[in-house]
Amino acid sequence: MVRLLLLVILFLLSLLSIFPAPTYHLWLTAILVTEYPLLFIFPCLVLLLSGRWSAKYQISGTIVGVLALLLLASPLLKAYITAKTLVSELHNNQPPEISPFNLSTLIRRSNTKEVSYKEFTYSKTDDKTLSLKFFSSLEKGIRPCVVVIHGGSWKSGDNNQLPELNSYLASEGYHVAAINYHLAPKYKSPIPVNDVKEALKFLKEHSTGLAIDTSRFVLLGRSAGAQIALLAAYTIKDPGIKAVVDFYGPADMVWGYSLPANPLVLNSRKVMEDYLGGTFQQVPALYQKSSPILFVNERSVPTLIIHGKNDVLVAYEHSQRLYKKLQENNIQTYFLSLPWATHGFDFNINGPGGQLSTYAVTSFLEKVCR
Structure with missing residues (x-):
């Protein structure tokens, strides 16, 4: 029994x-x-x-x-199938040096060593000090920089979130700047996008000492941070921003408000109202101005979208809609769809979703920063 x-x-x-x-x-x-x-x-x-x-x-x-x-x-079987598609679309069926998914990594873990970081204050006002953690590339010379923007429903989280990918990217030859930003409900959109501008300004001003190639910045965000990253990438007129990586981010705030998440999982409307200062009926213009999908055009930067079909916090359809809009505008884009994965699947960088997304990110960075 x-x-x-x-x-x-x-x-x-x-x-x-x-x-x-x-x-x-x-x-x-x-x-x-x-x-x-x-x-x-x-x-x-x-x-x-x-x-x-x-x-x-x-x-x-x-x-x-x-x-x-x-x-x-x-999930293991689906990961193998997805890995083959990944190689086919990112490498034209050429055998990669590293397999996108390896069963042994689930057991023995990856060989990535933790990379130390330096912490800097990049913005200071009367009521708030913002910092970033800078992971220097393990490859010498002037290197591209990935700016990482954490998730947390715009109201929580910090730049300590999921540091394994930061170390991995540093070991692959990229500087990584993981930033903090102003949080809701005290601070509303688009203040976090302005924080990204300030972080980029700081990194440029200190680019000589930090060995940053200011012509090769990539924004990477998770969840709420992905909305900030996408909006910043599509609206900040900075030629140094070469691409954006979107981990399961809400791309259409108007559409997202009309179809909220399961309230037993997340009160997504309340989260959006705290971030945008009211309901859609009260501040419709701000919902529109905070929707990255509405700013996609033929000049938008290359975009990597990563999303799990079983996401219960941010609907998978956000990424489907964004991918379609990017394709309509002939923007270089790739959509890594994970059939089994839910929100936050990359918590384990060695899991099926973690391995595939890490591979997709590094392959994408290689293409856009080449």
Whole structure:
């Protein structure tokens, strides 16, 4: 009976690999199930093998266990399929030096070493001091710089968020500047975009000492930070901004407000109202001015979009709509779609989504900063 009960629990958890999470805590669980799959696959295998010593509910337990195992392993299979597409579209089917997805990395982890950083104050006003963490490229010489903008629903988070990618990019020859910015509800849009301008200004002024190539900046944002990164990339008239990387960001604030997230996961309308200063009916112009998709034109910078189809915080359709608009304007763009992934899948840089997105980012940077 215990075996059957445990396998039923694993089966219910495995459903998070194919269906969107219905509540906030199940969303967090979905990240574990899909990006740390071996933590669930191994216990499932052990329980299945133990069936030979189980007299009661042996067959029913085995059936449930096999179904759970197949679903738990599905992100791995889908990751292999996605990896082939990734190589085909980014490298014209040329065999890459590093595979986009490697099962062994899930077990032994990547060899990326943590890169130390220096912290600088890039903006100081009467009521707020903003800082950035600068990860110097491990390759010598004048190097491109990636400006990283954290997520957190515009009201939380900081530049300590997900530092593994910062170290990885530094090891690949890029400077990384992870910035803090003014947070809602005290500060409203477009203040964070102005913060990006200030950060770029600071980096340019100190480019000699930091060995930054000021003609090759790339903005990279996650979630709310992706909205800021996209809006900054499409509206700041700076020839030094060469591209933007969008991790599951809300690209259309007007459309997003009309179709809110599941309130059991996130009160997305309240989040947007805090950031934009009111409902869409109260401040429609600000929703429009804060929608990156409305600023896409034939002069927009190359864009990498990364989004999971099971995202329950920021609808996958945001990225679909942005990708279509970029294609209509003949902008160099690539859309990495992850069928199993949810919001924040890159929490584990060594998971299926983490490996593929890291590969996509480095391949994209190589193209736009070449």
